[in-house]
Amino acid sequence: SKTPVIEVGGVSQSVKWTDQVRLDRLLGRTRSFLKVQDGCSQFCTYCIVPKLRGRGRSQPIAEAVDHASYLIDKGFKEIVLTGCALGTYGFDFEMSDSLTRLLLALDKIPGSHRIRLGSVEPWAVTADFLRVIADSERICPHLHIPLQSCDDSVLRRMNRRYRVADIRGILDSAFRLREDWGFGSDIIVGFPGETDEQFENTRAFLYDSRISYLHVFPFSSRPGTAATKLPGFIESGLKHNRVKQLAALDTELRKRFCERHLGKSCRVLFENRYVDGLLAGHADNYLDVYIAPSPGLIGKHVEVKIEKLSTDGVEGALHEREES
Numbered sequence: 001s002k003t004p005v006i007e008v009g010g011v012s013q014s015v016k017w018t019d020q021v022r023l024d025r026l027l028g029r030t031r032s033f034l035k036v037q038d039g040c041s042q043f044c045t046y047c048i049v050p051k052l053r054g055r056g057r058s059q060p061i062a063e064a065v066d067h068a069s070y071l072i073d074k075g076f077k078e079i080v081l082t083g084c085a086l087g088t089y090g091f092d093f094e095m096s097d098s099l100t101r102l103l104l105a106l107d108k109i110p111g112s113h114r115i116r117l118g119s120v121e122p123w124a125v126t127a128d129f130l131r132v133i134a135d136s137e138r139i140c141p142h143l144h145i146p147l148q149s150c151d152d153s154v155l156r157r158m159n160r161r162y163r164v165a166d167i168r169g170i171l172d173s174a175f176r177l178r179e180d181w182g183f184g185s186d187i188i189v190g191f192p193g194e195t196d197e198q199f200e201n202t203r204a205f206l207y208d209s210r211i212s213y214l215h216v217f218p219f220s221s222r223p224g225t226a227a228t229k230l231p232g233f234i235e236s237g238l239k240h241n242r243v244k245q246l247a248a249l250d251t252e253l254r255k256r257f258c259e260r261h262l263g264k265s266c267r268v269l270f271e272n273r274y275v276d277g278l279l280a281g282h283a284d285n286y287l288d289v290y291i292a293p294s295p296g297l298i299g300k301h302v303e304v305k306i307e308k309l310s311t312d313g314v315e316g317a318l319h320e321r322e323e324s
């Protein structure tokens, strides 16, 4: 029988996952979260997580598979893997590829569900990792990668362990494997010492990329982090000007992402959510899709032919019903 609380990585801090399940069922949700990692040992200079949550701890693969199976048995159609720093999953097992192994194991669970990854740091996005997702019917080709900056000197000051060439490599490899990825990213602007040129490097890289959306944050200094001691404080007017520029770019990237789908068909999971009288759902790659409501669509994976752009996504019509 399932215990009400699981221990992540056998350490004392626990994750109350069954509370989440009860709440999700109560709200009639189609999606449930599965936290497989907690804490972090990376020490990015702006981040307080390692101090607040302790060292990185991962749920062993067998346990994660067991819990995912439980959620699938309960009828959830989408399982979202989460963690404080999911990209460090398995580092405490001294295995740098264990997130890929976890995906391979989860992919074998039978059922009509799909698996989505929460935010994954760039260092975990290896060629094997991308291939496992690209080849899978169940794992969504959607990655939210917290790049934070696309300028090497800013990344160095942030103590992020990848460079712009690595980011370019990830995107190139991914799109060589399949065309329909959805890529999101978090970006921090106004990090101490970020010059106009360094900001422009980030903006220009993102503009030229096939990233589909951005979450933009102005740098905010957290007491107790190394970044508070870095020189080059950016005043708030300049920071917010940069936020505005990237917010405009986010709108542009979302529009391009939507436009790439016009006339194509994609698999969509409809949720119990309506916008302007239309039923809302997400495609596997996280495209926002709307459709005229018809009975029995909620909680089903269906093929939708994309017909036109809407305010914040696309509208389509039922293509062909899938068994699920």
Ligand code: SF4
Residues within 6 Å of the ligand: 039, 040, 041, 042, 043, 044, 047, 048, 049, 050, 084, 085, 121
């Ligand atoms: S930003 Fe992410 S990877 Fe870096 S220390 Fe914080 S939790 Fe860890």
